[in-house]
Amino acid sequence: MSRLALVRDQRFLQHLTPESHPESPQRLVAIDNAIARHALDHDLKQLTPRSASEEEISLIHSPAYIEHLYQDAEKARKTDSLVQLDADTFASADTYDIAKLAAGAGLTGIDSVAGGQHDRAFVAVRPPGHHALVDKAMGFCLFNNIAVAVRYAQKSAAFKKVFVIDWDVHHGNGTQWAFYDDPSVFFASFQQYPFWPYDSGWYLEDGKGEGKGRNMNIPLPAGTGDRGYLHAFDQLVKPVCLEFAPDLIMVSAGYDAHQDDPLGQQRITTAGFAMLTQRVADLAAATGSKVVVFLEGGYNVRSLSDSATATMRVLNAASDAELGAVHAAYLMPYAAADPNHVSNDRSVDQVDERVGVVRQHFAKYWKELR
Numbered sequence: 001m002s003r004l005a006l007v008r009d010q011r012f013l014q015h016l017t018p019e020s021h022p023e024s025p026q027r028l029v030a031i032d033n034a035i036a037r038h039a040l041d042h043d044l045k046q047l048t049p050r051s052a053s054e055e056e057i058s059l060i061h062s063p064a065y066i067e068h069l070y071q072d073a074e075k076a077r078k079t080d081s082l083v084q085l086d087a088d089t090f091a092s093a094d095t096y097d098i099a100k101l102a103a104g105a106g107l108t109g110i111d112s113v114a115g116g117q118h119d120r121a122f123v124a125v126r127p128p129g130h131h132a133l134v135d136k137a138m139g140f141c142l143f144n145n146i147a148v149a150v151r152y153a154q155k156s157a158a159f160k161k162v163f164v165i166d167w168d169v170h171h172g173n174g175t176q177w178a179f180y181d182d183p184s185v186f187f188a189s190f191q192q193y194p195f196w197p198y199d200s201g202w203y204l205e206d207g208k209g210e211g212k213g214r215n216m217n218i219p220l221p222a223g224t225g226d227r228g229y230l231h232a233f234d235q236l237v238k239p240v241c242l243e244f245a246p247d248l249i250m251v252s253a254g255y256d257a258h259q260d261d262p263l264g265q266q267r268i269t270t271a272g273f274a275m276l277t278q279r280v281a282d283l284a285a286a287t288g289s290k291v292v293v294f295l296e297g298g299y300n301v302r303s304l305s306d307s308a309t310a311t312m313r314v315l316n317a318a319s320d321a322e323l324g325a326v327h328a329a330y331l332m333p334y335a336a337a338d339p340n341h342v343s344n345d346r347s348v349d350q351v352d353e354r355v356g357v358v359r360q361h362f363a364k365y366w367k368e369l370r
């Protein structure tokens, strides 16, 4: 039995964006091709998503916004053109149905791990979700797929404490605000900073009310690479996650912090994404948590598809030997230059100082950081 379930669907290609828009259907085509290249088709249990109901989407979004998106897609259908929702977010004729399917894919992923058939699921969707706000589309995102799935997991699948890790290069503002005062959801978000969306993502946004100390932003300077991300994970995310003791870990896995991505300036390699994924798997093992990973950004189709399949291969490895072989394959291109792997950060001191500042700030909430 495969460890990992893969939720994917050709219908996700039907949400259209303007020509040369970075969030294109080609992103999922590239991932499908990489899955075939690594022969993962046979290794993974593939699940066809269901649509989320409007009631399920309203676990996060306002009924008025849901209706608004429906009307925008209807307008696109009637006029046979795209309807612009914000500076860079669009609705096409099928967008409403496909956005419901993307939100539903997360619920299919939750069900697959809740039912015990699999420990882990990868939800390969578009449109992405982590910028979508309660009542607003934003940054290529329509419904906040991961946020809807968190609420569904707690309501329908009896998961109590959910730890969300967001390593997309952009701040997961929609997810932050959805759970800002909720002590049952910990949100840990890595982002290039300062960077779009500019009005959120700083570490002093640390939650409110009962959720105080449970919203951890890790704002990293441009040029942060594998070493910096892994250092931040080990110094911040790991100790807090162990203390929080979740029963479900969810990941907003954008791959736009890759060194080859056209939007971000971070320097994570494909090997780095394999190692970040390994750390998630290790935390899941240590806490006895299930894992559900959601595709978010990533706009170089080659680095996106290589990195997304690296995540799948690490999460699906059936033995330590297989895992070792997977990591070795990704590390090989760097081994000649640096046997201990890449240290490609542009600004080691700045990164370590920032991680230290965030750790000091959160030490008042978490004894593992003291």
Ligand SMILES: [Zn+2]
Pocket: 168, 169, 170, 254, 256, 296, 297, 298
């Ligand atoms: Zn992004």
